[in-house]
Amino acid sequence: MSEIQRPGALYQQVAAAIREAILTGEFAPGSLLPSEAQLMGRYGVSRPTVRNAIAALRAEGLIDVRHGKGSFVRSDGQPALTLERRITRTPDGTFTMPNGDLWNVAEQPSTYRTRTTKATGRLLHLDEEEALFGCDRLLADPGTGARAMHRTLIPFEVAETVPQLVEEPGTHPAAIYRLLAQDGHTLSWTETVRARMPLPDERTALQLPDATPILHLSRITHGTDDRALILEELRIGADRAEAAYRIAADKQPARRART
Amino acid sequence: MSEIQRPGALYQQVAAAIREAILTGEFAPGSLLPSEAQLMGRYGVSRPTVRNAIAALRAEGLIDVRHGKGSFVRSDGQPALTLERRITRTPDGTFTMPNGDLWNVAEQPSTYRTRTTKATGRLLHLDEEEALFGCDRLLADPGTGARAMHRTLIPFEVAETVPQLVEEPGTHPAAIYRLLAQDGHTLSWTETVRARMPLPDERTALQLPDATPILHLSRITHGTDDRALILEELRIGADRAEAAYRIAADKQPARRART
DNA sequence: TGACGTCACTTGTCCTTACGAGTTACGACT
């Protein structure tokens, strides 16, 4: 009978006790926790209190609960997929990227027309309500089973210059880059990484467990004069994937104060 | 009296109704939701059911609840801080990085000795249980109020070569890079980005709201022969910060199959 | 031996009741 002490609410004390037991290894990763009834007896509290404590540990991502079976300690393994966010240009004018496996379309791509929002406009350096072509894909990695949502957004202005981009919705990003390069652009890219909790539709589409954030990668393809040409977005469960970048020290002349 | 329909549990239907009202703009960002008592009346359910629905919306990061005041629609603004993960080398041998503001130490750095775990060993290409020097800092950005946890891990082997690294725990990363470059290394960096829910101590240290993941950046400094010299880790709330990278197309000769 | 139904376990849902604790506004008292 391990009685509980100080800090805060009862259910928090119970949660802390269980968390402690998990982190010290009393409950190994993957193992089954005591049932709610057993925890009620162990700590001398009612079932709502036990459930409240378990809900807290769930929100922390420490445990997984399965209806009819019990609560299991989540194994905090590393992400199975490392997204190498690099781009290589071959002398014949094509582009290649790692992680080609991920580009397996799990559903038919859907194309549409939309307008810039505040967020996408900021990334593309466009005003709000500018017309865009969009294409959404649901991707699946056959090796790991990871799923991802991919979105391509192309401003009308750019699409008029390179109409093939819109005519063929199945275009792979590498092919897009090639078309833009053939159009005379010198390409470079910037990518921003954000994380947030998924919306319900993202949870189901990506088959995410509880308390799992998503990585949200936004890649801008810049053309000549750093003009923003294309916005690509990739959303993927943070439990399954990590993003990897190379950083090179760009050499710059020493600054001198102007007088 | 807006009665509720189909899918799943009562509290999920209530949650869906409220979520719908938020996303359609009936409840604007920042505005006050009806109180629990009002929601009980509006949907004809008991208080636990209402609270269960609200807990679901909380876990999604859609709303913030304040004791004694009510539930507020969270405004989904962009992160205030963009971490530009670039490194610039000046001709005089020093290195500079953007976001210097973030390097304001909120507490005294703490140094210690530890050993590689499975995760850190993988990143540093070392076996497990290799000896490391560590230094932890809590950083604060004066502009945005964002907080971050910074950690530097240096293998013993590297520290023996450049002892200044360990003697002066307050060393800024840019100064570390300079010391390594002066030691004859040609530096390059790789950085991997992960996201996960915070542990309780991270939640309090970073002052994170509910349902807020953290971005976990791991930067490896590579020396000559791509040897891993230093591991830096930065943890910061994903509501306050995003990470930005540049991607350059590295040119490679076309591959030919070897016979 | 195989198939299937039942039962004992698990967690999920929902209700009622009660009180504690933070917040705010109003009104009475000084």
Added chain:
DNA sequence: AGTCGTAACTCGTAAGGACAAGTGACGTCA
């Protein structure tokens, strides 16, 4: 007029009971 206490709101915590629903094992029956 200013101060302060109280009342009325808010959400937080905790208990109790009841039944639904998923899971797996066991035993019975064909």
